[in-house]
Amino acid sequence: MTKNHRRVSALTAVATALTVAAVAGASLTTAPPVGPLPSGPASTIETQQGQLVAFALPHRSAGRVWRIARTFDTKVVQQLSEADVGSSVVMVFKATGKGTATVFFGLTRGETAKAHESRRFTVRVR
Numbered sequence: 001m002t003k004n005h006r007r008v009s010a011l012t013a014v015a016t017a018l019t020v021a022a023v024a025g026a027s028l029t030t031a032p033p034v035g036p037l038p039s040g041p042a043s044t045i046e047t048q049q050g051q052l053v054a055f056a057l058p059h060r061s062a063g064r065v066w067r068i069a070r071t072f073d074t075k076v077v078q079q080l081s082e083a084d085v086g087s088s089v090v091m092v093f094k095a096t097g098k099g100t101a102t103v104f105f106g107l108t109r110g111e112t113a114k115a116h117e118s119r120r121f122t123v124r125v126r
Contacts, residue, residue: 031111034069037104040118048126051095053077055121056088060107064116066091069106076101077123095125 045053057066066089068079076099081092093103102122106115 031067032113034067034106034108034115035113037069037106037115037118040120042120042122044122044124046124046126047095049095049098052080053093053095053123055091055093055103055105055119056085057091057105057119059084059087059089060117062109064107064109066105066107067111069104069115069118072103073099073101075099076125077103093123095123098125100124
């Protein structure tokens with residue numbers, strides 16, 4: 001192997017490593033958590049294990065999006081999907097186990113921390 005060929009191979013390896021590190025770093029970035037939630041409507045839903053539960057949240061303009069604002073008990077409910085349906089954003093969850101889970105949503109401008117609105121859904125699975 002010539003000196004020039006080794007140099008090219010070394011540079012290629014370094015470039016590849018830097019690219020992999022950059023991609024890995026970008027994929028690890030997450031949105032900041034939603035900060036304090038203003039008061040908002042709250043609902044309680046009772047269902048049975050295995051059933052689906054859908055939360056319909058109103059579309060908002062100016063780049064504002066609904067985000068799950070707090071952790072919830074995934075042994076009780078798990079999110080399956082999200083879709084725009086008419087004038088609502090509908091999030092579908094599955095009741096996976098008996099118990100109670102509260103799902104908080106915050107309306108933020110993009111993936112920022114400040115919540116402009118909130119919704120709270122308590123799901124009781126029997």
